[in-house]
Amino acid sequence: MNLxxxxxxxxxxxxxxxxxxxxxxxxxxxxxxxxxxxxxxxxAEPFGVVLELGFAEHETGAWDRFRQLPAVVAALDAVDPRTLYVYPGRGGSAGAGLPRRTPRPIVEDAAPLPVTPAPLLLARAT
Structure with missing residues (x-):
């Protein structure tokens, strides 16, 4: 069942x-x-809490009916709106949609990268 x-x-x-x-x-x-x-x-996350709810895809409007229930409205009204986020999809540690780039190391006072010397050009005497 797809949720x-x-x-x-x-x-x-x-x-x-x-x-x-x-x-x-x-x-x-x-x-x-x-x-x-x-x-x-x-x-439970370091920043707070996340409730993830999965509704069947074929039940259209289930989320909307849930969201309008008095108990749900009261629970969400009990939160400071600056700290409340309601959105589709999984949250918290679900991860980003794109892979994370590998950060480049930050190194100070490191040895310079080796430089390959240019090949020597020799002129022939004719």
């Missing part, structure tokens, strides 16, 4: 995001499971 994932990310602000998760987790998960979520996962 369409949505993420609710709460970053630490004046109050820790884990405190918000502890207060609203049961309400959010009950609303999600009873309104079409087939999978979910809470992730």
């Amino acid at each position: 369409t994932w949505w993420s609710i990310e709460v970053r630490d602000g004046e109050t820790p995001a884990r405190q918000w998760r502890d207060s609203w987790s049961s309400s959010l998960l009950e609303a999600a499971v009873t309104h079409g979520a087939h999978d979910f996962i809470w992730q």
Whole structure:
């Protein structure tokens, strides 16, 4: 079954995001499971918490119905809007869509790279 994932990310602000998760987790998960979520996962990240919800692709509008439930609206209203991110896709440690470039090392006072000397040109006397 293909799932369409949505993420609710709460970053630490004046109050820790884990405190918000502890207060609203049961309400959010009950609303999600009873309104079409087939999978979910809470992730604790260094910056806060992420709730990832997976809805079946063939159930159109499941996310919209979930998002408009009073329990969900109350949970999201309890968060400082500057620390709340709701977006499609998986979040937190899901990774970027493009591979990360390998950073170039920053070295000070390193030996210079070896330089290959130019070949010597010899002129023949005729």
